[in-house]
Amino acid sequence: MAKVYWIKGRSAGIHQSIISKISGLLSLEELARLVVPEESLALKINLSEMGYSHYLPPVVVTSLFEKTRDLGARPVVTDSGSLFKGSRFSGFDWINTALLLGYSSGETFDSQLMLAGGYTHEEGKFYPAEGRRLGGVELGSLLTDTGNVVVISHVTAHPLMGLTGAVYNLGVGMLTGSGKLRVHSCLEVAFDPSRCDNCGVCLSFCPTGALSNGYPNISYDPEICNNCLGCFLSCPNSAMSIKPEGIPVYQESVVEAACTATDNLRGSAFFINFLSSVTPQTDDHPFSDIPFVPDLGILASEDPVAVDWATYQIISSGPGVPGSVAEQFGVLHKGEDKIKAISGIDPESWIQYAEQMNLGSRDCEFLSNT
Ligand code: SF4
Ligand code: SF4
Known part of the structure; x- marks a missing residue:
């Protein structure tokens, strides 16, 4: 124990x-x-x-x-x-x-x-x-x-x-x-245009170009999004959220990755x-x-x-x-x-x-x- x-x-x-x-x-x-x-x-x-x-x-x-x-x-x-x-x-x-x-x-x-x-x-x-x-x-x-x-x-x-x-x-x-x-x-972000005031904060966090300038809202392309969550973490208006169905899979993936880490440490x-x-x-x-x-x-x-x-x-x-x-x-x-x-x-x-x-x-x- x-x-x-x-x-x-x-x-x-x-x-x-x-x-x-x-x-x-x-x-x-x-x-x-x-x-x-x-x-x-x-x-x-x-x-x-x-x-x-x-x-x-x-x-x-x-x-x-x-x-x-x-x-x-x-x-x-x-x-x-x-x-x-x-x-x-x-x-x-x-x-x-x-x-x-x-x-x-x-x-x-x-x-x-x-x-x-x-x-x-x-x-x-x-x-x-x-x-x-x-x-x-x-x-x-x-x-x-x-x-x-x-x-x-x-x-x-x-x-x-x-x-x-x-x-x-x-x-x-x-x-x-x-x-x-x-x-x-396993994660997917969801964009809610009704919450977006086009402030542009998320644009600089996006590594793939999935977010780009637009009017009246930014434009979001899920096809090139890698689910890094930069927009979710930075958006001041909660316009980007995480779809709930991926969350249990993510949790188990983290556990499996942690097991992989402990199994493969030299010490x-x-x-x-x-x-x-x-x-x-x-x-x-x-x-x-x-x-x-x-x-x-x-x-x-x-x-x-x-x-x-x-x-x-x-x-x-x-x-x-x-x-x-x-x-x-x-x-x-x-x-x-x-x-x-x-x-x-x-x-x-x-x-x-x-x-x-x-x-x-x-x-x-x-x-x-x-
Ligand atoms: S940070 Fe949020 S409110 Fe600002 S442009 Fe991006 S999605 Fe819209
Ligand atoms: S999750 Fe990452 S890649 Fe996808 S739109 Fe947000 S910042 Fe861009």
């Missing part, structure tokens, strides 16, 4: 700073055994889009990088790029955004700041997968070639998964561009979910609303399903933040399912599928205040 550790967010002194808490994580046996002298260690983050302001503080990653390097390992900080033309689209954009967000490549990370699928997002290969949806998926070579991996996820609500966490970061964040397109292939993985600044938008939105729950600290486990299930339970069991979307959706009180109300998605269905696929289990020992 896996253990899930809950490190609370409050601090009463220097010994409880975020840096001390990160160091404390390295004393956990499940994480300590991944930090091997002279061996590579990938720190898989989820870099945010420019404009999203509640992202994982770089000091968290910096601390983990420095501590693991001091222990003799060879850490590298990595992520994958986006499918849509935002601030993480090309290799150049991704590095530039990482620097602007505070990941100082040269001094802090010894230039060990790299895309999992290389500068083109396409360095990697196809791995066959079990399951009823994908048949296999393309994984970024950095992640499959590195020894062990620590998956560091900033938790938010998610319009397709209910919440982001370890399984999402594994199942989407470790793929090449082709792998992401494969996972997205082992450990998962750290940050439940701070939990916003209704994911980090790949170009904006963010205020968080809807208070700072709930850090959850850590070697089981991605257990840590995500614990994340879901903890977010629902506590109070919501007054004035946030939790109040708007009537889920301010303890025990009210904030994830389901805010995202419109019940994560239990894909969590059950993840258990069926042996990615992990909800059946875990929960250790709080560690």
Whole structure:
């Protein structure tokens, strides 16, 4: 049975700073055994889009990088790029955004700041997968070639998964561009011209030209749309939506991609979910609303399903933040399912599928205040 550790967010002194808490994580046996002298260690983050302001503080990653390097390992900080033309689209954009967000490549990370699928997002290969949806998926070579991996996820609500966490970061964040397109292939966006005021915001995010200028609305060509969701994430008027029939297929595809990732890592993985600044938008939105729950600290486990299930339970069991979307959706009180109300998605269905696929289990020992 896996253990899930809950490190609370409050601090009463220097010994409880975020840096001390990160160091404390390295004393956990499940994480300590991944930090091997002279061996590579990938720190898989989820870099945010420019404009999203509640992202994982770089000091968290910096601390983990420095501590693991001091222990003799060879850490590298990595992520994958986006499918849509935002601030993480090309290799150049991704590095530039990482620097602007505070990941100082040269001094802090010894230039060990790299895309999992290389500068083109396409360095990697196809791995066959079990399951009823994908048949296999393309994984970024950095992640499959590195020894062990620590998956560091900033938790938010998610319009397709209910919440982001370890399984999402594994199942989407470790793929090449082709792998992401494969996972997205079950999705379809729908354009509602009655909501479109022709503002043009979505045009710059569209990588295929499926959106073009028009009057009184932009013009949308589904034939050349690759379902990257850039228009959905950026439209201020909700004129672009995701057709609901593809969502269960997407969830199972993400689970299968996560299984493919764990099956093909050279080493082992450990998962750290940050439940701070939990916003209704994911980090790949170009904006963010205020968080809807208070700072709930850090959850850590070697089981991605257990840590995500614990994340879901903890977010629902506590109070919501007054004035946030939790109040708007009537889920301010303890025990009210904030994830389901805010995202419109019940994560239990894909969590059950993840258990069926042996990615992990909800059946875990929960250790709080560690
Ligand atoms: S961002 Fe939305 S409202 Fe603006 S042009 Fe695109 S679809 Fe229309
Ligand atoms: S129209 Fe299609 S390709 Fe263009 S941004 Fe939207 S989802 Fe992506």
